[in-house]
Amino acid sequence: MTQKNLAPTPTTPPTPSGTDEWWRQAVIYQIYVRSFADSDGDGIGDLRGARQRLPYLAELGVDAVWLTPFYASPQADGGYDVADYRAVDPLFGDLQDADDLVREAHRLGLRVIVDIVPNHTSDRHAWFREALAAGPGSRARARYHFRPGRGTNGELPPNDWESVFGGPAWTRTANPDGTPGEWYLHLFAPEQPDLDWDDPEVRAEFESVLRFWLDLGVDGFRIDVAHGMVKAPGLPDIGRKEQAKLIGAQVLPFFDQDGVHEIHRSWRRLLDSYPGNRIGVAEAWAPTSERLALYVRPDELHQAFNFQFLTCAWGAAPMREVIDASLAATHSVGAPTTWVLSNHDVVRHATRYGGGERGTRRARAAALLMLALPGSAYVYQGEELGLPEVVDLPDEVRQDPAFFRGDGQDGTRDGCRVPLPWSGEEAPYGFGPGSGAGGSWLPQPAEWRTLSVEAQSGDPRSTLELYRSALALRRALPGLGAGEMTWLAAPEGVLAFSRPGFVCTLNTLPEEVELTVPGRPVLATAALEFHGGAARLPAETCVWWEV
Template identity: 55%
Template sequence: MTTGPTPFDHSVGLHDPDPADAPWWRDAVIYQVYPRSWADASGDGVGDLPGITSRLEHLRDLGVDAVWLSPFYRSPQRDAGYDVADHRDVDPLFGTLDDADAMIARAHDLGLRVVVDLVPNHTSSDHAWFQAALGAGPGSPERERYVFRDGLGDDGSQPPTDWLANFGGGAWTRVTEPDGTPGQWYLHLFDPSQPDLNWTNPQVREDFETTLRFWLDRGVDGFRVDVAHGLVKDPTFPPFDKHPGGLMEVTHEAPYWDQDGVHEIYRAWRELLDSYGEPVRIMCAEAWVNPAERLARYVREDEFHQAFNFDFLETPWRAEALRAGVRRSLAANDSVGAPSTWVLSNHDVLRHASRFGLPDDRPRPNGIGADDPQPDAELGLRRARAATTLMLALPGGAYVYQGEELGLPEHTALPDEVRQDPTFARTDGLELGRDGCRVPMAWEQGAPALGFSSTGAAWLPQPPAYSDLAVDAQTGVEGSTLELYRRLLAVRRDRRLGLAGLDEVEDMGDDAVGYVATSPDGTRTLVVANLGAQTVALPEGAVVLVASGDLVDGRVPTDTAVWAELA
């Protein structure tokens, strides 16, 4: 496989170009909005749907193709809305269904597609179904919608398995039966307030298809599916006492992750989405699955359109690791005819502007506190800008997390008393959790709550560093991270880099990554990321289109990435 000659002695073809008329989702850049932290129109300190609508022009000006919204459904908010009590209603915290309709309509007016979250692995314990299950008792049809089991031991006082919960502690909680006696146990792979659904139950399947139609009929363009690899559990419920979080080396060895039965569910959903015709509605899988060949099964032609490339997100800032990860991802997805979907940050992981400022020989922490070793902010931002420049040149789709276009760092000094991630409480503070990446946006330097809320209220405090990074402080400022993102997205769209073929340049040295992207019209773009101490020369005649940092005498310095036009 090759896309054409390169100005280097050695290169290898990794990926053939897509046709110029490929469907929109194959190269879309989609921006994640975390609703409670985007913009607060009501002044109560929590972002809402009218606030989102009021700030959509920012996304149009940024140059993304679509917006993905984390859950805004009715919920007791014990896990920031991922504990859904009603999938077909808006929580009053965020507004109303009319506000959702207005937001979707405004996004479409601006040329933005809308992707919403779907949370099918579990519901809130406040959901009407779960409350009915508690009242109905063992063996009832109501309990069959969830995963209830008798306990072990003569008195049933031991949990059915040794499985652990993602947020800490065991994955089973015992209930009190309607007659007041200790009873069965229910499974929750996350928090006890999030009981897992039983996806062998036809009522569960029918209800989620109703939910899909509900939002499709309101005009949404797709769904990001939460915990897409977790719906089906091994029916033998074998022992497995490993922690379920993050990427396992072989994910499907866990009896509740990446079980083969999930795929028939998604084939049915894909058929439903396809029945809506044009414009194409999509699904993106949040599937923490290894190896890459197993993840590729989710994006076969009759299942998901996209699946987040978490292997890329977890890759350390080392040239060989990046090269290997890109090769691995493209080969696996090409084998099923699917694009790769690149991502560096989201609402569940440390922001990459801080992550890349930590030593790369340690596992990624789940939160950083004031007493922990602090990221090198300057180093982290420089590497983050280079990593994003590399990512947005790769073929396929990409997701951008709110605020990363400003270079927002993790909040690494949140007081314990404001933390809301259930992980923090479930682990007695051992794991600080994800609040640090969920801090409200910075819109206006010097304004109350930096423009997030007119009253100055904010559900999490913003760190002092956010002030100089606000949208208005970076707009029109040459070299700012915001203007870098705008330039990257404009050049990416103009040169159709998301549809390009890709050759890896093999003579860049040990500490640099180099590619030649060949667009459907034959235009060639050189992509170089230098991770080493020595500067890297560009080939003669290369014209720089965009760079993540200043060049040194025409050469690419350390922790810098460049796109250049090749003759």
């Protein structure tokens, strides 16, 4: 059921510094709601907890927050199976809590981006329940992809598409009389039936949903599976197995179809009709930087996640190649480039980069590289604490649906979703109130006591203070944020580039290198040594210089 409309009077979004197009240089912090902060001690993060911790984010120095889905949902896929797009799930609070969070964020100068999930609904959504009850050929089924099966008695799926989570992308229904019926498409879990965006009711409903949240005051939407809303006519076979490995490598009949762009153009017109520069951000997997840039043409969305940067291997050559390709592609359409190192779907980069001391060292250096590049940056909750992936969660606590299906994604997304450590010596480290008897929905490692916000605050060597310093400098130095960059000559294994009044140098090698001092060092991920006009950069270290 939809919760009562608040008839809100939205707060005014914060005034950006330097440009009305705030998204071109914003640092946006991703809040995975169930793992950020718990206000009531049930072990699950919620909207009230997130609101209470907003001052921490304002002090950290970010410009906006992005909240993962908090809508009414059976939680078959962490809330990305939405049963009601206009209601808050009781697990996370209510609509008043959402309104309060937006207002408090704006008071602190933070903008708020919320997730929207338009590719699929929950199988508990009223539309899908109506479709099952109505039967084949009904108007209700036209909102989804229902098809008769192949084979003598329709016992085979309509095509060979595979779920991203593993297994067939089709599930067979039962007719109202109990006999075997049609199949429905779900590119993710069976509990997430795909909508058919050729249906005008689907398009009208989502325009209404967007208006609902824009009227409440949100500053934009992160569009889940923005590349998947349109399927190729006829739903053709792909002709091979392990299709999940092709995502982001080639155009597929269910992903990155050209028809998605007309939808995003219509959404852009809707966003532009509201005051305050509301934005759309595409979660889009595309095979090339050029195809990704199509999502951020001047009349489409404002940003698209740069997964090529996220998946780039450690090293000067591959990093430079990805940076060049990313900047060239977005420059061609006049859009900002986005940079991201981690999110709620991938192994945390401190672990991806090798784990342990080496992974932490590389993660710190990569953070300074990311924050020095032209454009907008995304920070996933906990990366500012240097949190590693939790790789030893017991099977009985896991909730990632891919873990249970087994032949699609690796099924290890729970490891990057473990709740944050805030304070104290014992779990749940201040995640919830009181003695913490409720614990946390995923267990936190004992060693996280040294990585909590409390433990790192005030320690100049900590990753938290590194992020605080970097974000403060990013705002203070006029050459950072949006703008241009120029590569500088550097030894093999070293990246060096200049921006107005600023130079960034990154040593990706496992040994120290010597460089000519380009200016005054203002921030470094490790201690430097100087002699004459040269500086010795330790292994896997990044340095910011003011020129």
